[in-house]
Amino acid sequence: MQVKVVIGTITFMLTMMIMGFAALREPARLEKFSHAFEGRSIESGARIYAGNCATCHGVSGKGEECYDTGGNQIGCRGLPLNYAPLLCGDNSDRTARMNAMNWASTKDAFIESVVAAGRAGTAMPVWSAQFGGPMREDEIKNTVAFILNWESDDLCSEPVVTFDWPATAQGLVDEFPDGDAANGEALFVSYGCSGCHGVPDGSIPAAVGPDLSNIAVDGATRVDGYSAAMYVYESILDPNAFIAEECPTGPCLGPPSAMLANFGERMAENPQDMADILAYLLGE
């Protein structure tokens, strides 16, 4: 019996020592697991993004390379998400996008709310099951974690290129006189215009926005006092200024227009693109 008492006592002390050892390493372990939770949430988000969002927002979230389910490249219909104005905040973590949208709460909540509830009048669907979409709450959270994870020092330290667009189409043509229609044709696809408008030669029919094959003529009839060039120019820079009447699926909705309002920002790096697209659409 004495032996048992001794064995029992030693074992008990050993267990306590092991527990003590475990307790000592707990702070480090908890820290690791918190990060692991984040990391795995981002992994799940990446999977969801690839399956549901990349068709519109692009494989790398830049609103560039988009593919349909058959693997064919199509025009991107969504705004870029891997994008400084959306992700990079100032000192109080307010982003340019939040300010533009008058969003009062946090950056994370801004993104979560768009993903969960969609954005009316645009192609951005409702995702959360809570609002009638297909995704559970945890899936929304994972997706948001993935989008936020694009924020990086590199992204946020890139200088933002802006360009002061001339007030009129003529002003632009004066600045960039050599519009290249052939290059404009290529840009019409790579900017994703064709994803909505189809290709004006008819090879791809318009899906969301009006068919533009006759815009060189029709454009002059939309707004009093506007030339076709002026109208197209304004339509690209500020789609909300005038909402066209007929879209392929019925009357065009808006404002806000279903057409993205960020082409002005995207073309700021290379305003020549605008001149090329104008040359292409107006057939100069």
Next chain:
Amino acid sequence: MTTFVDQVREMGLKQAAIAKADEAVERITAGMNISDVRGALRGDEPRRPNPRLRPHADGFWLHIRPSFYHTEITHIYPTFRLGWLSTFMFVWETITGIILMIFYTPSPFIAYNNMWNILANVPLGQLMRNMHRLGAEVMVLAVALHMLRTFITGSYKKPRQFTWATGMILLVLTLLLSFSGYLLPWDQLAYWALTVFLSGAEAAPAPAVVNENVLLILQGAPSLGAGGLLRWYLFHVLLMPLLLAVFFFVHYYKVVLHGFSLPPGREEIGEDTAKRVPRNERTYFIPDILTSELMWSALATLFLVAGALWFWDAPLEHHADPIVTPLHVVAPWYLSWSQGWLKLADKTIVVGFIPLLMIAFIVMPYFEVGKSRRYADRRVGLSVAFLFMAVMLVSNWMGSPEFRVASSAEQEVSQEILPQEGPSILLGVPYEYMSLGTYLPGEEIENNPHLTEALEEFQAAMFRHSCYLVGNPRLPREWDECTVQTLASGDKRYGNFFKDSVMPDPYAELQIEQMQPNLLRLTLHYEVTNPENPDELLVNTDWVSYRHADSNYEEECRFANKNC
């Protein structure tokens, strides 16, 4: 009645305090004063009348315990302490379970996050969770072994038939207790294991109305969701433990009533002398059995703590997703035999057979009335038992992942090195060693033992699922020679030594790409050309997974029970 003040006046403060302490100890132990306790601990002879019997007579905790055992049954054989271990595990599960309960909410919206909260925010939370889950498995094992030993020593025979019957009920409750806990993390593993189980309930050989309503009761709604989780939570923390406790006391009451059966060789055939213990063969509960049990408790605790800390880690897969069925749904090992049976017979037959089998076990002692408990006289009974065990082991193996219905060959390879759920050899490669690039199976990467090892495993998995026909210049490997089968449709099927449907002359590669600054995309890409028609690709697929720098699979891979 003298008051304490009177006593102080009479004997002085010191003496009075000692007397008071003595009295307190005597009350707490229900009959033993300080010197009695000390004597018991030293192993001295007790005074007369024996104060060590009083806690059994007057105390609550010990009144159900016998005051002495037959010395013959205090050795490891014949009980192997397995009944005791089952009881210990039940107490252990109750304690660790109550701690986990503090951090758990039975709701599909919260439960899974609760698990991560336990792992990431609760000090010693991972240890608690591992101890509880390891404990559940040890308990099932202990109970099953205890059943085996009572069978082998013939302890189920008259007069202990009823003990055996209540034991069977305890076994079923233990399985249900363990299995009902399985659902609570609300991860893919949990959700689909329970879904399979419930689909069994639905297939029971009863009228459809009955099945439908049973299912409705079990999952609280037409499909498994919030209502079902709440119900299984209540089964797990309330109903099952309560029933188990009730049946345990009945069981143990009967054990004490009849006395622990002596080793079969110790008695005349047909006699039961367990209750007639000669004075010189008594081992008293206080102090001997008590110290022995305390020692075993300490040893079991050490084993469980060390196991849960270093060797065994509770799995936690992705959040439950009713839409995505995992590639291979497997039951926990202690129910795997039922999955094995499902491969042999129709579901309705299996589901109908299991309750019949249980009833057969419960009533077995009333029919098996052979008088002798000796091994030599029970050759048939023991042989049947071992045959039954062999059948169970084979069934269990048939229900295990090794014997699953295979999906396509390339999916099987992917599932082996980069499964949909859980860590794996490839995910376990430390993030710093995940160099970007495209790699072939079996490729050796300089200064990168981790990735090299994973690619070796990739090659080994490919070997099990590929065969050699004329060779593939892009991936020249000496797979097993192909066997060719022509199916009724005219299509050909290629096999190797292990499987009859594998990839002939396949090409496969692993791509590691940067997705975000701290996130990699891992792609397993497969191409198999149709040997009949070189222009046609039979297989051209990608299997994609992601790996974040912090997701910490290497930590998980340290545990022995992980597939890394």
